[in-house]
Amino acid sequence: MTQHKHNRNNYLTRNKFIYFPVISFMFSMIFTLSSYGQTDTSDAKMSFDLGFTRGNNINILPFFRRIKTNEKKEVDILFPFYAYKRNYVLPTKRSYFFPVYWSDSTAQTRDFRLFTTYYPSLLHISSKKSNNIHSYIFLDLAPEINLLEYTKSADGNYLQNNFLFFLWYYNNKIEQRSHLVLFPLYWSFRDKEKSTQTLIPLYLSGTYHKHQGKFLAVT
Structure with a gap:
């Protein structure tokens, strides 16, 4: 029994040293690929605190995100429940609290x-x-x-x-x-060319040819 427990502890210890480097490598690859997934066009310094921060921009979605440039400002809080987006160039503004x-x-x-x-x-x-x-x-x-x-x-x-x-x-x-329209009994439509009036189920009347001609149908 003691030998079996000792072998089990050795097995866990060996696997701990195997899994830890593998997991660390996977996380490092994720951050590396993320950095290549977007072209960096900003000279502002990036810092990693609770999220990603560059200049006036903060991204810790879904809790908080802010983007502020000369062209626009965007804020998300508890995404997707609150958002504020403003474009200074167009100009447009949108905000919602769902x-x-x-x-x-x-x-x-x-x-x-x-x-x-x-x-x-x-x-x-x-x-x-x-x-x-x-x-x-x-x-x-x-x-x-x-x-x-x-x-x-x-x-x-x-x-x-x-x-x-x-x-x-x-x-x-x-x-x-x-x-x-008085649904569903009365329907009346008119434009500069023609018109129709319908009273269900009694009659259909109207005009045509710039209201010069007339028609009437009694049901």
């Missing part, structure tokens, strides 16, 4: 979502400076699918309202296009 809010902005647009996974969002507010359109959407499930929407331009040339999945109204005076 699933509390999501915010995007450019020189021409603003987009804010509250209590969101992007889709769905409990509240979605957006605006466009180019045509001065502001939009407020409650329970935004997918593009053009929501519980309540109020979208309008400051000059009144653009208006879009949706309510309870049953009322869809759209009016673009500049493009001369509009529609009104």
Whole structure:
């Protein structure tokens, strides 16, 4: 019994001296290959503390990451739950705290979502400076699918309202296009060339050839 225990201890001791160099070699190769995987274009000194640090850049993902240059700034905290990204050249800005809010902005647009996974969002507010359109959407499930929407331009040339999945109204005076849907009974569509009105199951009417011709079908 004593001899068997002694042989076992010798076996573990020998393997300990074998495994330790192998594991050390593997870790050294990983760091070596990582350094060759990316071209170093920075003159800033790199240090290894709790993570990788170079100048103003820190990378200890998933806990914290920061990149700061003359062109951009990026911050991640507890990735992927919080992020802040700003591009000074474009310029664009994005920040989110999942699933509390999501915010995007450019020189021409603003987009804010509250209590969101992007889709769905409990509240979605957006605006466009180019045509001065502001939009407020409650329970935004997918593009053009929501519980309540109020979208309008400051000059009144653009208006879009949706309510309870049953009322869809759209009016673009500049493009001369509009529609009104009271789902599923009434459907009305109009542009500068033609129009149709359908009341299910009673009739279908409309115009064509720049509204010069008319038709009516009674069911």
